[in-house]
Structure formats: structure tokens, C-alpha cells
Amino acid sequence: MLDPRILADDPDLVKAHLMRRNADDSLISSVDRLVELRDNRNALIAEGDELRAARNTLSKQIGALMREGKRDEAEGIKAEVAAGKDRIAAIDEELAQIEAERHALSMALPNLLHDDVPPGNGDEDNLEVRRWGTPREDATESHVEIAEKLGILDVERSTKLAGARFAVLKGHGARLERALINFFLDVHTTEHGYEELMVPYIAHRSILEGTGQLPKFEADLFKLQGELNGQDAFLIPTAEVPVTNLHREEILAGEELPKKYCAFTPCFRSEAGSAGKDVRGLIRQHQFHKVELVWFVEPEKAEEAHEQLTGHAETILQRLGLPYRVMTLCGGDISFSAHKCYDLEVWLPSQGAFREISSCSNFDTFQARRMGLRYRPETDGKKAKPRAAATLNGSGLAVGRTLVAILENYVQDDGSVVIPEALRPWMGGIERITPKA
RNA sequence: GGAGGGGUGGCCGAGUGGUUGAAGGCGGUGGAUUCGAAAUCCACUGUAGGUUCACGCCUACCGCGGGUUCGAAUCCCGCCUCCUCCGCCA
Structure with a gap:
């Protein structure tokens, strides 16, 4: 608001x-x-x-x-x-x-835009800020081929369970997914100062209004039939929803800020309107895993916080040795609630393109106003009037897409996939996944 | 799923339908006292909206939403939520 x-x-x-x-x-x-x-x-x-x-x-x-x-x-x-x-x-x-x-x-009114947000209509007008790493030049097979040869992904059978846009990971594939989740959480909690949360995966309508998914984008969500505890309820499309709303209708003490949470959750999206896009594989699913970073901060410090938060997500990509670039989203591509947004795009050799793997947004006070989230500034030890806090969030990272990126960036000529060194402690020391003979 | 008991200001805790925005206490802030501190004393200490240059004034809020009444924290109805006991369950 x-x-x-x-x-x-x-x-x-x-x-x-x-x-x-x-x-x-x-x-x-x-x-x-x-x-x-x-x-x-x-x-x-x-x-x-x-x-x-x-x-x-x-x-x-x-x-x-x-x-x-x-x-x-x-x-x-x-x-x-x-x-x-x-x-x-x-x-x-x-x-x-x-x-x-x-x-x-x-x-229904979207947020005001930061001056840095470039003009434009779609993703072709986003502005590249920086790049990291050197993309491999060869075009690999897609992650689907790589994974199926390794025997760690079963696309066929997953459709028996819930139809298209779901997946079953097996063996080292499932373990890789789990290892990434723990790796992400451990880095953010022990090195970046985030407090970990485990939250409900279902949220009431008012909660989704708070972060801005509703009222406009109901078609993108999975809605539960009937009411839950007296209200309409939805599967969460991102941990941003429950985590940002955690302190709704509260007045936080100024000295509590900045507050930094991270949370692993599954995310559920109906992907309405995405027919024909990324139909194969793990890129675009109805259900995926994500570790989310959320900040509550004084509005004056939001920009600085945004850079730090983005840096935390970048750290993960760098540790994993995955080449990426950082994009500032243009006015036509930025989301409804965001004031300014950086997308991190990871290199996918099979596509010869950078693809979004994290979205780091500064919402300024927009979400806080919608959810009645305020803080009391400290001015020379005296209590001042409550005012809206700023909220930020970013993926740190999307797990499925990270798995895809590892498969494609680390696949070898023999079809095996090398596990990035930084990840090995979470993989029980495994250095390489090899195709089953 | 069944039975019962609660939800009042930052916290604890009173509250007979009529100066109760709400006693009292704790905590907090400012001041007095002190060489300083403790103790003691005094004052202040919620949120939102409207209005005013401003001091201020007005309105609303006692879990949420309705109702009764000239008037509701107080009576009635619905909902949410917490606690206790029984049953069931990962």
C-alpha cells in the first residue's frame, strides 16, 4: 500500500x-x-x-x-x-x-519504483549490473537427459501421481536436493546472521494480501477448498508470504532491527498462463523448494540491506562455482510489490542462456503498510511515533534450479556429474555421481 | 471428535450497564533528593482517525464481527484463539 x-x-x-x-x-x-x-x-x-x-x-x-x-x-x-x-x-x-x-x-495499486529501475516492457529491457564466473562454452545436454542417464530423476512416473509439472527425484538426486537445502540454510544461519524459521505452508487470504500476491494474482495460487479456521486459505507460493507476515500488526522496537530470517519451504504455484514455457524438466514446477531470506529494516537502510541480501544469495552461487549475472528489473518486468529488484541469473549451458535462480527485492514500506507492520524509532533514547518498516526478501536460492545448474555446469564427457567441492560435506563426501552401468 | 474454563494497556491484574481510556501493581521516561548510587517522593507513560499554525479538542478501540440500549469492557448471538481433561493420531 x-x-x-x-x-x-x-x-x-x-x-x-x-x-x-x-x-x-x-x-x-x-x-x-x-x-x-x-x-x-x-x-x-x-x-x-x-x-x-x-x-x-x-x-x-x-x-x-x-x-x-x-x-x-x-x-x-x-x-x-x-x-x-x-x-x-x-x-x-x-x-x-x-x-x-x-x-x-x-x-490494487502497485509500489512506487526506485530511480534505478530502468524503463522497459519485459525481460529484454532489464539492465545487467555485473557478472561472475566464466560460463563453459560447450552446449551440454539438458538437465533432464543428464539426470535420467544418472538415474536420479523420474519424470514419467511423477505424472502418474499428480500430472505434469511435478518430478520425482531418486537416490543421489534426492540427496542432492536435500544437501542443497541444508547447505543454503547452514551458510545463511552461521555466516550471514539469519535466524532460521519453519513455518506453515498454508496461509489465509489476508496474509497473501499483506505481501501483495492478492488480490491481483489469485490465479497463480492453489486455493484450498472451503475455509480453514474460518478464512479462505492458499498453499504458499513462497516463504516470503508467511515469514514477512510474521510480525504483521506489530510495533517492533527500533533496536530489534534489522531482523533477518531465513526459511526453507516448498512453494506451490499454479503457473497459470505459463503454458508451453519450460514444459520439460525441473525449471518450472507446480511444487518446488526454496530457501528464502527476509529482512525487516528501517526504510533509510533498505537500499544498503538490499545490496547485502543480494550478496548473500550471490555467495551461494560463488561457493558452488556457478556463473551468473545480476540484473536490475525494468518497470515492465518488476513485480507488483517491489520498489527495486535484482534477479540473479545462472548460466545454463544446455540453453546457452542465463536463467533466473533468485529474485532479491526491496519493498520499501509497501508490504509493511499492507500488513500493519511498524517499528518504533529510537531518537536519542526517547520513544518516537511508530512508523512503517521496510521489508526485503530474496531467494537464497531456488533449490530445484540450483540442482539443474549443477547438473549442466558440472556434467563431464562420460556423463558423470562432479559435485561442487563446497557441497561435498553435505553429500556425505561424494565427489561425483556416475551413470548406472 | 467430546466436556469445561479463559482472552482487559509493554507485562501482571481489578472492573455493579452511566465522568472507566479503563483501579492497583510492575516495568519505562523525566524530575526532586544524593558526592554518586540504592531507597524514597512527584509527574508522565497505548494505537488509529478527524480537526488545529500550534497548545489542544473530538471520535473510535478492553480477541474479532454483529445485536440489545439514550448509553456496552460490562447483557445477547456468531466466529477466532489459548488452556485443562477424555478420545484418536504421526
């Missing part, structure tokens, strides 16, 4: 940002509607408060008169109070309608 003050004071600024995102006209005109709704709302609140104030004083008079036994006078005032009652009810009803519309419109 945008700062309501910016929305009220400078609607044109908000519109300019919407245009950088290539937003459609209806979204842009909703800004004017929001200004109008705010004015209406304030007028109604003023009138309602005045009527309530009058009611309160009269009711106190009734109480006093009743105690003195002056029944008749009390009855007269009762009638007077009753007269204002209908108007109060009417105002409340109108106000509820206005608030509902205001809420719907403001929850």
Missing part, C-alpha cells in the same frame, strides 16, 4: 510511477478516484464524530438525571438522542461503502 500522504499530496507523482510500470488507464484513473473518496470520507467522519460527541454528552446527562430521580427530564433527552441515531447509522453505512472501495482500489 502506498503512503496515503503521497497519494493525497501528489497524485500526479503516483500516476507517473504507474506509467513507468505500463499500467493501464483504469489503474491510473483510480488514483483520482482515491483522492475523491478520501475527501468524501473525511467529511463524513467529521459529521459522524460531531454527532457522536453530542450523543455522548447527552447520554451522560441522562445518567446524571436518572441518579437524581428526574425521570421525565431524562425521557426528554432520550428522544433528542434518538433523533440523531438514524443519521449516525446512515453515515456509518456510507462510510463503510467508501472504505470498502478505497481499500479495494488502494490494494
Whole structure:
């Protein structure tokens, strides 16, 4: 949610940002509607408060008169109070309608963009920031061929269980997946100062609204049938959802910041609208594993935090010796909630291309406003007013895609795959996976 | 799944339908006292919205949502949640 003050004071600024995102006209005109709704709302609140104030004083008079036994006078005032009652009810009803519309419109507005976000329509307009490593020049087989020859992936049988876009890993494949998860978590908790969380994989609607997946992108989610504990519920598409919402509707103490969490979770995505993309293999699945990094920080320190967080994800790729590049997403490609976003793209030799393996976003105060997450700044030891915190997150990393990258970047001429040295302690010392004879 | 008991301010804990935004205590902040500290004393100490140049004033909030009433923390209904016991279960 945008700062309501910016929305009220400078609607044109908000519109300019919407245009950088290539937003459609209806979204842009909703800004004017929001200004109008705010004015209406304030007028109604003023009138309602005045009527309530009058009611309160009269009711106190009734109480006093009743105690003195002056029944008749009390009855007269009762009638007077009753007269204002209908108007109060009417105002409340109108106000509820206005608030509902205001809420719907403001929850549909995406975040403002950082100045660094380049103009553009799609991923072809993203800006390369830096590269690391030297990509191998030969075109390998795809990870699917490599893995099947190693006997560590069974695509055929997985479809029996739940259809397309699922996979069954076997033997060293399953172990590799598990090793990556533990490697990621151990590095982030012991070297980068993150606290590990294990969280629910199901979240209520309001939680997904908090991080910004809802209300706009319900089609991308798996929704549970019926209600769970009284609310609509969804499988989480990323650990960002439960972890960022952990402190919703709280006021954190300033000295608690920055707060850094990491969490491993499965992620569930319906991949609506991705028909025909990455249909083979592990790249795009309905269910995948991810270790997520989440920060809560003062807004002034969000940019610095964003660089650090991105660096933590990069560390993993570097340890694994996987070549990658860092991209700043353009206005047309950046996600709804993000203020600025770096994608890490790993080299996939079979495709001769860099593919996304991590997305590191700075949300500024956008998510915090949606979920009522605040902190109390420390100013010379004195308590200041609570204000919205900044939130950030990044994959550290997507596990399945890392497995893909290892297979393709470490496959040898004989079809075996060398395990990156840094990972071997988590693989029980195994140095190489070889095809079954 | 069955039975019962709770949810009040940062924390503990009162609260008869009418100056209760909420006693009292703890904690916190400022001040007095002190060479300094402890102890003691005094004052302040929630969030949001509206309004005001500002001091301030007004409104709402006692798990959440509805209802009764001139007036609800207090009465009624629904929901969420926590605890205890029984059953079942990884």
C-alpha cells in the first residue's frame, strides 16, 4: 500500500510511477478516484464524530438525571438522542461503502519504483549490473537427459501421481536436493546472521494480501477448498508470504532491527498462463523448494540491506562455482510489490542462456503498510511515533534450479556429474555421481 | 471428535450497564533528593482517525464481527484463539 500522504499530496507523482510500470488507464484513473473518496470520507467522519460527541454528552446527562430521580427530564433527552441515531447509522453505512472501495482500489495499486529501475516492457529491457564466473562454452545436454542417464530423476512416473509439472527425484538426486537445502540454510544461519524459521505452508487470504500476491494474482495460487479456521486459505507460493507476515500488526522496537530470517519451504504455484514455457524438466514446477531470506529494516537502510541480501544469495552461487549475472528489473518486468529488484541469473549451458535462480527485492514500506507492520524509532533514547518498516526478501536460492545448474555446469564427457567441492560435506563426501552401468 | 474454563494497556491484574481510556501493581521516561548510587517522593507513560499554525479538542478501540440500549469492557448471538481433561493420531 502506498503512503496515503503521497497519494493525497501528489497524485500526479503516483500516476507517473504507474506509467513507468505500463499500467493501464483504469489503474491510473483510480488514483483520482482515491483522492475523491478520501475527501468524501473525511467529511463524513467529521459529521459522524460531531454527532457522536453530542450523543455522548447527552447520554451522560441522562445518567446524571436518572441518579437524581428526574425521570421525565431524562425521557426528554432520550428522544433528542434518538433523533440523531438514524443519521449516525446512515453515515456509518456510507462510510463503510467508501472504505470498502478505497481499500479495494488502494490494494490494487502497485509500489512506487526506485530511480534505478530502468524503463522497459519485459525481460529484454532489464539492465545487467555485473557478472561472475566464466560460463563453459560447450552446449551440454539438458538437465533432464543428464539426470535420467544418472538415474536420479523420474519424470514419467511423477505424472502418474499428480500430472505434469511435478518430478520425482531418486537416490543421489534426492540427496542432492536435500544437501542443497541444508547447505543454503547452514551458510545463511552461521555466516550471514539469519535466524532460521519453519513455518506453515498454508496461509489465509489476508496474509497473501499483506505481501501483495492478492488480490491481483489469485490465479497463480492453489486455493484450498472451503475455509480453514474460518478464512479462505492458499498453499504458499513462497516463504516470503508467511515469514514477512510474521510480525504483521506489530510495533517492533527500533533496536530489534534489522531482523533477518531465513526459511526453507516448498512453494506451490499454479503457473497459470505459463503454458508451453519450460514444459520439460525441473525449471518450472507446480511444487518446488526454496530457501528464502527476509529482512525487516528501517526504510533509510533498505537500499544498503538490499545490496547485502543480494550478496548473500550471490555467495551461494560463488561457493558452488556457478556463473551468473545480476540484473536490475525494468518497470515492465518488476513485480507488483517491489520498489527495486535484482534477479540473479545462472548460466545454463544446455540453453546457452542465463536463467533466473533468485529474485532479491526491496519493498520499501509497501508490504509493511499492507500488513500493519511498524517499528518504533529510537531518537536519542526517547520513544518516537511508530512508523512503517521496510521489508526485503530474496531467494537464497531456488533449490530445484540450483540442482539443474549443477547438473549442466558440472556434467563431464562420460556423463558423470562432479559435485561442487563446497557441497561435498553435505553429500556425505561424494565427489561425483556416475551413470548406472 | 467430546466436556469445561479463559482472552482487559509493554507485562501482571481489578472492573455493579452511566465522568472507566479503563483501579492497583510492575516495568519505562523525566524530575526532586544524593558526592554518586540504592531507597524514597512527584509527574508522565497505548494505537488509529478527524480537526488545529500550534497548545489542544473530538471520535473510535478492553480477541474479532454483529445485536440489545439514550448509553456496552460490562447483557445477547456468531466466529477466532489459548488452556485443562477424555478420545484418536504421526
